[in-house]
Amino acid sequence: MLFLTYLRLELRHRLRQAVFIAAGLAVGVALVITVSAVAAGTSDAQAGVLHGLYGIGTDMTVTRPFGHGDTSPGHQVNAGEHVDWLGTNRGLFGSSAVPAIAGLPGVRSAVGVLVADQSWTPLNGHVARTPSNPYGLPLSIPVDGVDPASQRLGPLSEARVISGRDLTAADSDSDVALLDSGYARANHLRTGSVITIAHHQLRVVGIVTEPGGTVPDILIPLRVAQALSNAPGKITTVDVAVDSAADLAAVTAKVKAQLPWADVTTSATLAHEISGSLGETARLARDLGRWLAIAVLAAAFLLAALLTVTAVTRRVREFGTLKALGWPARRITGQVLGESVTIGIAGALVGTGLGYAAAAVISRIARNLTATVAAAPGHREPMGFIAGSNARTGQHFYHPIPFTGTLDSLPIHFSAPVGAGVVALAIGLGVAGGLLAGALGSWRAARLRPTVALAHAG
Amino acid sequence: MYKLTGVTRTYRKGGKTVDALAGVDVVIGDREWLAIQGPTGHGKTTLLQLLGGLDRPTSGTILFDGKNLGEMTEAEITRVRATSIGFIFQTFNLIPTLPAAVNVELALAPLRLDAAERRAQVARALDAVGLTDRAGHLPAELSGGQQQRVGIARALVKDPAVLLADEPTGNLDETTRDEIIDLLAQLVRDRGLTLVMVTHDSTVAARAERIGQMRDGRLLFDGAPVTGGDRQP
Structure with missing residues (x-):
């Protein structure tokens, strides 16, 4: 041609x-x-990060700013060599918010979670310095109180059982726990082991893992967590799934209208929280x-x-x-x-x-990039304080508990x-x-x- | 073939009006060989371009086979050039990147012939100018005389009615000049073509049947302008 x-x-x-x-x-x-x-x-x-933070199917989370309304209640402190308590630095609100949100048009389902931390501190306020804790900080272990009946939404939706069994609806008032595999390995715990939270013993019924690595160290039934943290009927978070992503903005507005104090976080707003490499x-x-x-x-x-x-x-x-x-x-x-x-x-x-x-x-x-993320949005305040006196010496102590659980550095493939x-x-x-x-x-x-x-x- | 009546061509150049052609009247008959001579800048090339439909007159009419070139659309006049008029240039105007055969084939591109037919016509045209063995050579690999032969083959390959040649031997030595003119004369005679040739060379012009002189934009024969009718178109 x-x-x-x-x-x-x-x-x-x-x-x-x-x-x-x-x-x-x-x-x-x-x-x-x-x-x-x-x-x-x-x-x-x-x-991937957002997926890990939210759990499968979660489109938004509803929380309450710390310091507004209910605050973390008093702790269970027993005489002895150390203080072992379960509490939260997050804003607490009543579980009645869950059915209120679930009933809104456009909401497929909602589940309440009590996001808490177990703190373990010697009564004299001095924590031994170890290679894993070089600054002698009070120990803080993330514990989530979860609805055992909700396997498709919330923290349990992320957890995959690799040993033992999952939580079930029958466990609602049982002293049982699931452990993250990494935490269990580090502390030589396995299915059948017994752990202590707030001087209360719970039996480990399963070991779980989660690809994103964001599952808390310990998962326990919600009502048990509420009892141990002295916050009956209270939660910190509602995980919400909506019918359609297109409804997200409308549902957000309805939630805010229903619960004016609520912080509503969607994947779009959470994306802004991601920093790091x-x-x-x-x-x-x-x-x-x-x-x-x-x-x-x-x-x-x-x-x-x-x-x-x-x-x-x-x-x-x-x-x-x-x-x-x-x-x-x-x-x-x-x-x-x-x-x-x-x-x-x-x-x-x-x-x-x-x-x-x-x-x-x-x-x-x-x-191997990393993403530094807030474990949950809007909670970077200090975790709280431990104050009291040593029962034997009478020495008073006042120890701030740094917030160690909010910023996670996640490896990203x-x-x-x-x-x-x-x-x-x-x-x-x-x-x-x-x-x-x-x-x-x-x-x-x-x-x-x-x-x-x-x-x-x- | 051609009948020109009162043809003028005016240019604007440097703010001044230049009358390149100041009223040309001539009839060029079928199969006629007309040579046009004259000093540089007196309108020889302008006249040739008007005859070839490359330009349009400012006034007057140019009838080509009875049709007024000045009134044709651009598409119509392009079609006339593609089918009926062959150009031969002083500087050959071959495309330097293309071999001789492809240069010749370019003249057939607008005619929508199939490839086999195009190649056959190209081969015949190159054979007619004695360059069959140079078909694959680039222009730079050919002598001046050979390049002009390719130019002639390109002008003839579409079997036109008219050849318009602008100083076709201007860049050649005398021997080559004579060869090219002999070749042109033979082809024009054998194919029954009309040839209008602009040339400074009186030896070349002497081979034509008729010689016109361009003076100040007018075409004169024996010192007087042609009033028309000495040859029928």
Whole structure:
């Protein structure tokens, strides 16, 4: 075909310039692919983190700000060598909020949780320094009081039993517990072991794990947790599943109308809480990467357009000759466009390869990012204080308990996936670059008057 | 073939009006070989471009086979160039990136012939100018005379009615010039073509049947403008 023969021979003749233009487009396309892949990777990773924080199927959480309304009640302190109590630094509210929220239009289900911490401190306030506790901080162990009947929403939805059994509705008032596998391993506990919370013994009925690593160390029935923390009928959190993601905003408004004191957190608001290297990567991909890709693409397009117009200017007499031979303007336009689009396609293909390679390299380098997240949003206040006197010495102590459980550093398996849509977009951009350059060049070629073109010094 | 009546062509150049053609009247008959001579800047090339439909007159009419070129649409006039008019240029105007055969084939591109037919016509045209063995050579690999032969093959390959040649031997030495003119004369005779040739070379012009002189935008024969009718179109 004459069109292809002409195109091939012309491009071969000015190979260096064609390669230069294609390389510029390739870099732009590669950047678009890389930035898109990193953005997709961070989005996936964020989704993974949020998934871990929320539990399967949880669309929003309802909490109450600390210090408003109910606060953590008094603790169960027994005489002895240490204080062992279960309490929470979070805002408490009545369990009646659960059926109130569950009854709202658009809500599929709701479950209440008492998010608490077991604190263990010697009565003299001095905690022995150990390699795992170099500052001698009071020990704090996350304990969730969960509804044993709710396996599909809330903390139990995340937990996978690897030993023993799960909690059931029959356990509502039983002194039983599930342990996180990491906690159990570190403390040499297993199914059948007995643990003590607030000087109260509970039997371990199962060991659980969760891929995100965000399950609390100890899960116990809600009513037991309420009793041990001296907060009967109180909860700290309602996990909510909605009928449709599109209803999220409307349901949020209804919850706030029903419970004016409530803090309602959705995945969108929680995403802002994510920081750490994952957050930095996401921001880098979103901001710097996006603008860099746009700038390089724009420069590549401009370069391609300028070089194509320059090439057309050099070929003015050639186009004049073609007009003298009876070539219609559209055929000349097609020839110039064909050359430019071919360069654009070559740039897009090379750029796609480069983009794939860059995404693979980034996936390899950034395999182990971390995300620093709030274990639950809005609870970064100090955990509380222990005050009292030593029963034997009479010495008073006042010890602040630092909040150790709110910020978690989660390992993220990061990968930068290159989707078919991104490849199509990249090839489209390369072709668009070629078309843009060709359109300018061919427009100039087509509007040449034959007499002027033939008189041009070739 | 052609009948020109009162043809003028005016340009604006540097704020001034330039009359490139100041009223040309001439009839060019079928199969006629007309040579046009004259000093540089007196309108020879402008006249040739108007005859080839590359430009349009400011006033007057140019009838080509009875049709007014000045009133044709761009598409119609492009079609006339593609089918009926062959151009031969002083500087050959070959596409430097394409081999001789492809350069010749370019003239057939607008005619929508199938590839086999195009290749057969190209082969015949190159054979007619004695360049069969140079079909695959780039212009830079050919001598000046050979390049002009390719140019002639390109002009003839579509079997036109008219050849318009602008100084076809201007870049050739005398020996090559004579070869090219002999070739042109033979092809014009054998194919029954009309040839309008602009040339400074009196030796070349002497081969034509009729010689016109361009002076100040007017075409003169034997010192007087043609009033028309000495040859029928």
